[in-house]
Amino acid sequence: MGLLSLLVACSSPAGPNLLVISIDTLRADHLGAYGYDRPTSPNIDKLAMEGQRFTRMISPRGATRPALMTLQTSLPPVLHGVRQNSAIGREGLPTLAGLLTGQDYQTAAILANGGELPWPGFQEQHTVKRLPRDVATTADAITILEQAKPPFYVWVHLMAPHAPYDEHPGEADFRDPAYAGPIDGSSRSLLAGMSGNPAFTEADLDNIRARYDAEVAHADLQVGKLLAALDHTGHRKDTLVVLTADHGEQLGNPQPYLHHFASGYDAVLHVPLILAQPGRIPAGVATETVAIQDLAPTLAALLGVAAPSSWMGRDLRPAFSGGDLPDLAAISEVEGGALVATLNNWAYSRNPRNKGYEFAPIQNYQEAGLAGPPPVLRMPDRKLWQLDQDPSQLQPAESLPAEARLEEELRRFIERTGWPGTIDRVAVPAELQEQLRQLGYVEGSPR
Numbered sequence: 001m002g003l004l005s006l007l008v009a010c011s012s013p014a015g016p017n018l019l020v021i022s023i024d025t026l027r028a029d030h031l032g033a034y035g036y037d038r039p040t041s042p043n044i045d046k047l048a049m050e051g052q053r054f055t056r057m058i059s060p061r062g063a064t065r066p067a068l069m070t071l072q073t074s075l076p077p078v079l080h081g082v083r084q085n086s087a088i089g090r091e092g093l094p095t096l097a098g099l100l101t102g103q104d105y106q107t108a109a110i111l112a113n114g115g116e117l118p119w120p121g122f123q124e125q126h127t128v129k130r131l132p133r134d135v136a137t138t139a140d141a142i143t144i145l146e147q148a149k150p151p152f153y154v155w156v157h158l159m160a161p162h163a164p165y166d167e168h169p170g171e172a173d174f175r176d177p178a179y180a181g182p183i184d185g186s187s188r189s190l191l192a193g194m195s196g197n198p199a200f201t202e203a204d205l206d207n208i209r210a211r212y213d214a215e216v217a218h219a220d221l222q223v224g225k226l227l228a229a230l231d232h233t234g235h236r237k238d239t240l241v242v243l244t245a246d247h248g249e250q251l252g253n254p255q256p257y258l259h260h261f262a263s264g265y266d267a268v269l270h271v272p273l274i275l276a277q278p279g280r281i282p283a284g285v286a287t288e289t290v291a292i293q294d295l296a297p298t299l300a301a302l303l304g305v306a307a308p309s310s311w312m313g314r315d316l317r318p319a320f321s322g323g324d325l326p327d328l329a330a331i332s333e334v335e336g337g338a339l340v341a342t343l344n345n346w347a348y349s350r351n352p353r354n355k356g357y358e359f360a361p362i363q364n365y366q367e368a369g370l371a372g373p374p375p376v377l378r379m380p381d382r383k384l385w386q387l388d389q390d391p392s393q394l395q396p397a398e399s400l401p402a403e404a405r406l407e408e409e410l411r412r413f414i415e416r417t418g419w420p421g422t423i424d425r426v427a428v429p430a431e432l433q434e435q436l437r438q439l440g441y442v443e444g445s446p447r
């Protein structure tokens with residue numbers, strides 16, 4: 001071997017690679033790694049054992065594109081401007097992908113549910129529509145991983161846990177075979193129950209949660225394939241792997257709402273976060289309250305790249321490197337009316353104008369053949385919950401110190417961001433609206 005090739009062989013690879021796997025609508029508490037009693041997530045659980053698991057990661061909004069834009073820009077929706085799935089957002093904001101592209105990373109986004117709107121900073125973006133959607137998305141992502149030249153940033157967004165619920169023959173099935181109720185996994189059967197036409201029974205809710213869990217297991221299978229591909233390419237050791245979600249799913253916690261878009265309850269806001277890179281990220285559990293906006297600065301720091309000053313999130317490395325990450329509430333919004341502050345075991349909602357969100361848009365409601373006015377979900381004003389005692393948020397708690405602390409954090413957030421700002425429904429062409437509908441972006445509609 002010549003000296004030059006020896007030197008090349010000995011030099012460490014340029015920068016760690018980054019693989020971000022986000023799973024649409026994935027509640028943290030339906031994963032084994034987060035204490036769930038069903039075997040929904042063997043591959044994610046293994047990743048969690050190898051890496052750092054954050055026990056309380058909070059989404060800024062129960063909606064796909066707003067939350068994922070926060071992941072990419074480290075800004076809350078009021079500042080990046082994506083309040084709806086059909087919004088493009090403010091132009092020219094520094095993104096994680098743009099930052100890494102500028103550092104000669106190869107960047108690619110492979111999305112099962114990301115619409116056709118651009119994700120700024122990525123050199124490549126593919127929205128996969130072949131079925132089964134997550135299987136096809138994973139296959140495309142593996143092709144990209146196999147061909148990628150380090151350093152790379154590959155973002156894969158899966159969507160199996162998003163309603164409606166498909167069946168996956170031969171895979172995990174948690175349903176009670178004796179169930180004979182009206183739930184069939186379709187949007188119509190879910191919308192009917194949410195609207196009280198007729199109201200869900202406990203057996204219905206069990207069936208819905210079992211279907212959701214099977215979809216979680218289906219997404220987990222794809223995670224296993226992606227990690228196996230990373231092993232196969234020899235890049236597991238030099239790749240930082242991130243597993244997270246855009247938002248969770250209410251699933252009747254509390255009743256009767258199932259979905260995410262209209263809600264600010266913890267079942268919707270609490271998402272998983274696992275960071276793993278053997279030999280580089282210590283295995284462990286971080287219990288600090290963290291937010292999706294913290295991801296970009298943390299990942300940039302782990303890749304040795306300076307974060308733009310506009311990013312609002314925190315570098316989370318102190319949480320797993322023996323440092324101190326001070327308590328800070330994670331702030332989430334629901335439409336333009338309500339805010340929720342989450343800190344440790346407390347959640348506090350403010351909705352001073354009593355604004356609600358029509359959770360079954362009229363068109364879908366009529367299409368589903370349902371009568372009467374569509375239901376509206378309102379987050380309560382000045383309500384506090386103690387999440388470890390009351391995870392479904394059924395009984396408001398009393399703690400003046402907790403309420404005062406979270407009220408103050410909300411005041412500071414509003415002062416800093418100008419929330420609620422303008423709720424900007426960027427007009428998109430009718431054709432694109434239809435694509436968004438088909439991708440599940442209009443709540444209650446088919447994917």
Ligand SMILES: [Zn+2]
Nearest residue numbers: 024025064246
């Ligand atoms: Zn989503």
